[in-house]
Amino acid sequence: MSEFENTIHTICESYGGDRARMMDIVRDVHEKYGCCSGKAMNLIARGTGAHRVEVQSVVTFYAFYSEKPKGRVVIRLCNDIVDTMFGIEHVARAFSEELGIGFGETTADGRFTLEYTPCIGMSDQAPAALINEVVVTSLSSDSVRGIVRTLRESGDPQKLVRRLGDGNNAHKLVRAMVQNGLRKKGPVVFAEMESGNALRKALALSPVEVIRDIKTARLRGRGGAGFPAGMKWEFTRAADGDRKFVMCNADEGEPGTFKDRVILTERADLMLEGMAIAGYAIGAQEGIIYLRGEYAYLRKFLENVIENRRRDGFLGKDILGKKGFHFDVRIQLGAGAYVCGEETALISSCEGLRGDPKTRPPFPAQKGYLEQPTVVNNVETFCCVARILEKGPGWFVEMGSKGSPGTKVLSISGDCNSPGVYEFPMGVTMAEVLREAGADDVQAVQVGGPSREIVGPEGFERVICFDDLATGGAIVILNSSRNITEMARKYMDFFVEESCGYCTPCRVGNVLMMKKLEDILDGKGQLSDLDYLHDLAETVKTASRCGLGQASPNPILTTLERFRPFYEKLLRTHPKNFDPSFDLRAAVAEAEGLVGRKSAAIET
Amino acid sequence: MEKPKVATTSLAGCFGCHMSLLDIDERILQLIDLVDFNKSPINDIKTFTARCAVGLIEGGCCNEENVHVLQLFREHCDILISVGDCATMGGIPAWRNTLPLKECLDEAYLNGPTVHNPSGLIPNDPELPLILNKVYPCHEVVKIDYFIPGCPPSADALWAALTALLSGKPVDLPYELLKYD
Numbered sequence: 001m002s003e004f005e006n007t008i009h010t011i012c013e014s015y016g017g018d019r020a021r022m023m024d025i026v027r028d029v030h031e032k033y034g035c036c037s038g039k040a041m042n043l044i045a046r047g048t049g050a051h052r053v054e055v056q057s058v059v060t061f062y063a064f065y066s067e068k069p070k071g072r073v074v075i076r077l078c079n080d081i082v083d084t085m086f087g088i089e090h091v092a093r094a095f096s097e098e099l100g101i102g103f104g105e106t107t108a109d110g111r112f113t114l115e116y117t118p119c120i121g122m123s124d125q126a127p128a129a130l131i132n133e134v135v136v137t138s139l140s141s142d143s144v145r146g147i148v149r150t151l152r153e154s155g156d157p158q159k160l161v162r163r164l165g166d167g168n169n170a171h172k173l174v175r176a177m178v179q180n181g182l183r184k185k186g187p188v189v190f191a192e193m194e195s196g197n198a199l200r201k202a203l204a205l206s207p208v209e210v211i212r213d214i215k216t217a218r219l220r221g222r223g224g225a226g227f228p229a230g231m232k233w234e235f236t237r238a239a240d241g242d243r244k245f246v247m248c249n250a251d252e253g254e255p256g257t258f259k260d261r262v263i264l265t266e267r268a269d270l271m272l273e274g275m276a277i278a279g280y281a282i283g284a285q286e287g288i289i290y291l292r293g294e295y296a297y298l299r300k301f302l303e304n305v306i307e308n309r310r311r312d313g314f315l316g317k318d319i320l321g322k323k324g325f326h327f328d329v330r331i332q333l334g335a336g337a338y339v340c341g342e343e344t345a346l347i348s349s350c351e352g353l354r355g356d357p358k359t360r361p362p363f364p365a366q367k368g369y370l371e372q373p374t375v376v377n378n379v380e381t382f383c384c385v386a387r388i389l390e391k392g393p394g395w396f397v398e399m400g401s402k403g404s405p406g407t408k409v410l411s412i413s414g415d416c417n418s419p420g421v422y423e424f425p426m427g428v429t430m431a432e433v434l435r436e437a438g439a440d441d442v443q444a445v446q447v448g449g450p451s452r453e454i455v456g457p458e459g460f461e462r463v464i465c466f467d468d469l470a471t472g473g474a475i476v477i478l479n480s481s482r483n484i485t486e487m488a489r490k491y492m493d494f495f496v497e498e499s500c501g502y503c504t505p506c507r508v509g510n511v512l513m514m515k516k517l518e519d520i521l522d523g524k525g526q527l528s529d530l531d532y533l534h535d536l537a538e539t540v541k542t543a544s545r546c547g548l549g550q551a552s553p554n555p556i557l558t559t560l561e562r563f564r565p566f567y568e569k570l571l572r573t574h575p576k577n578f579d580p581s582f583d584l585r586a587a588v589a590e591a592e593g594l595v596g597r598k599s600a601a602i603e604t
Numbered sequence: 605m606e607k608p609k610v611a612t613t614s615l616a617g618c619f620g621c622h623m624s625l626l627d628i629d630e631r632i633l634q635l636i637d638l639v640d641f642n643k644s645p646i647n648d649i650k651t652f653t654a655r656c657a658v659g660l661i662e663g664g665c666c667n668e669e670n671v672h673v674l675q676l677f678r679e680h681c682d683i684l685i686s687v688g689d690c691a692t693m694g695g696i697p698a699w700r701n702t703l704p705l706k707e708c709l710d711e712a713y714l715n716g717p718t719v720h721n722p723s724g725l726i727p728n729d730p731e732l733p734l735i736l737n738k739v740y741p742c743h744e745v746v747k748i749d750y751f752i753p754g755c756p757p758s759a760d761a762l763w764a765a766l767t768a769l770l771s772g773k774p775v776d777l778p779y780e781l782l783k784y785d
Contacts (some may be wrong), residue, residue, distance in 0.1 A: 577747040590705050591734040
């Protein structure tokens with residue numbers, strides 16, 4: 001065996017040749033060789049018993065994996081809407097100029113690759129970039145020159161981190177320049193905690209009583225959908241399976257969301273306590289944290305938290321002396337795919353597959369990870385679980401609104417004086433949120449990211465909760481200078497890019513909407529195009545297979561509904577009812593070139 | 605009262621939709637009672653001589669002449685109907701949209717297995733309209749008021765749609781008339 005073959009073989013062996021660990025295997029190959037070549041894929045297929053095409057489908061699906069070699073330093077500049085609001089074009093130009101390459105290109109010496117990436121969860125310190133695994137925030141065209149110089153000299157992105165962020169960002173296992181921006185601590189997630197308190201109380205109850213407490217607290221999933229957590233747990237507990245699993249969705253990819261990053265940094269213990277309680281309640285012994293690839297810089301830190309909890313008897317065998325209650329957790333890293341935040345796609349990814357959503361039913365509660373009953377909850381939900389067990393469901397329901405008790409952690413960014421993370425009681429009005437964030441000039445607020453809705457001033461008395469303004473946490477504020485239709489275009493661009501391509505309404509429909517929107521923005525739209533957009537949006541919403549496609553038309557639908565004049569002023573009417581977007585000259589240009597004569601029929 | 609006028613044309617189509625229109629059989633006599641045909645291959649009138657109530661368009665636009673004819677129809681007709689899948693979606697001619705234009709022309713005139721073309725030239729008579737970069741469905745070129753799907757739409761579907769339109773009644777196209785498998 002050659003050394004290459006040996007290395008790949010060893011990597012596969014280190015995961016027991018288990019094809020369900022494909023994400024880790026491919027990742028390790030990347031770390032070693034900078035890409036996963038065709039040869040490597042052959043060897044992985046052999047080493048795991050997977051088909052070659054299954055390996056390739058993983059390598060080609062995820063943005064952070066690649067068949068072809070990339071630069072030793074990959075610079076991924078975040079091009080989320082908030083980054084574009086704060087001067088990303090200057091930063092992008094500076095990177096291009098300094099490196100002498102365009103986006104999507106690699107320098108001739110193989111040292112640098114320059115790419116764009118969607119939201120990396122740093123909207124409150126935008127523009128930001130991922131340089132390999134290192135997060136670099138608050139970029140400007142000036143700082144870019146220094147960054148490129150440092151990288152040229154040392155080749156080590158970690159050298160870019162000169163000033164460490166606050167809290168655990170400065171921990172020796174994190175050492176990131178990221179700032180928590182934690183501006184409002186609430187009683188549920190960010191209050192002080194003592195590890196083990198909640199778990200001890202849970203273990204004094206029976207599993208059924210734990211679920212009853214969660215149901216009494218009327219806890220709803222904090223990822224955004226708001227499904228009752230207790231009900232989910234009850235289904236999973238009742239389902240038949242040899243093994244059961246608790247999964248923590250730490251794949252927050254909804255543009256403008258970064259609250260889980262801060263929870264993971266400051267309250268990982270609370271979250272893990274909640275996971276262990278879930279394990280006890282549903283009868284699971286295994287837990288997985290699916291951590292988005294963008295947050296890989298937190299991995300060692302989180303592994304250390306897990307290790308400490310094992311040492312303290314909060315994870316492992318016979319937890320806190322409870323005979324027969326075993327529960328342990330591992331981290332599964334993602335690799336840059338928004339759709340994996342959808343729970344069934346997240347499960348696919350954990351199983352070592354493309355991040356395709358699965359057909360439901362069966363729901364994960366019946367057949368989830370490895371076809372076994374699985375609970376998937378958000379980072380914040382597990383924190384709520386621990387606090388409910390610690391302080392009692394009665395304490396929890398006293399906060400928040402009737403349908404949505406408790407608090408909600410919001411990540412606020414955009415045009416305001418104090419962007420950052422806020423824990424508000426559920427039921428707070430948008431006006432109050434805006435006031436605390438120091439936003440005085442507000443044209444609109446994108447609530448819950450592009451998947452949800454945009455709200456104008458007439459909606460500022462609405463309240464944050466699952467029955468009104470539902471959000472997984474994203475609040476992006478737009479002042480009166482921002483272009484609403486341009487924002488819709490950027491968000492559609494995002495969905496076109498992130499659609500997994502499995503179902504036609506989402507794969508094709510989003511592209512068609514995007515094209516029509518571009519026509520309108522280019523001044524080539526007509527009134528009937530708005531109806532077309534609306535109808536197409538409704539079709540995509542109704543007919544798509546998973547939450548991504550069902551939500552992807554929302555940037556268009558909600559801006560059309562609430563900001564229609566912005567579209568109308570761009571529209572044209574053609575005096576002869578011709579379509580203004582059709583350009584005959586452009587349509588014949590190619591043929592003119594091929595046959596070598598100009599069209600005689602077009603009037604000049 | 606003067607009868608409303610109808611015009612028809614076949615752009616990048618196969619005339620199958622026109623054949624289907626003729627398939628209304630003896631009802632064509634009723635149709636003649638209801639309407640006068642203006643520019644149409646059915647009566648071989650080449651140019652519009654009057655404003656028309658309805659224009660039926662078969663086929664999408666694959667060359668510049670198709671575009672001019674379609675625009676002419678838009679200017680002379682009150683209502684335009686895309687008849688059949690080519691007009692509605694581009695249909696079979698639009699298969700070429702996945703290929704670069706040069707590859708299509710090379711395959712058709714130079715490299716195809718049955719091509720005999722000693723000159724090695726791609727036809728380029730000034731009489732030949734220039735081909736478009738792709739085949740466009742009609743509604744991407746002008747405003748289209750109604751669409752009748754089918755390849756071709758059945759005679760009954762065309763009859764039902766036309767008579768409803770001419771009598772000002774809502775069109776009733778039951779599922780059986782639009783089901784093709």
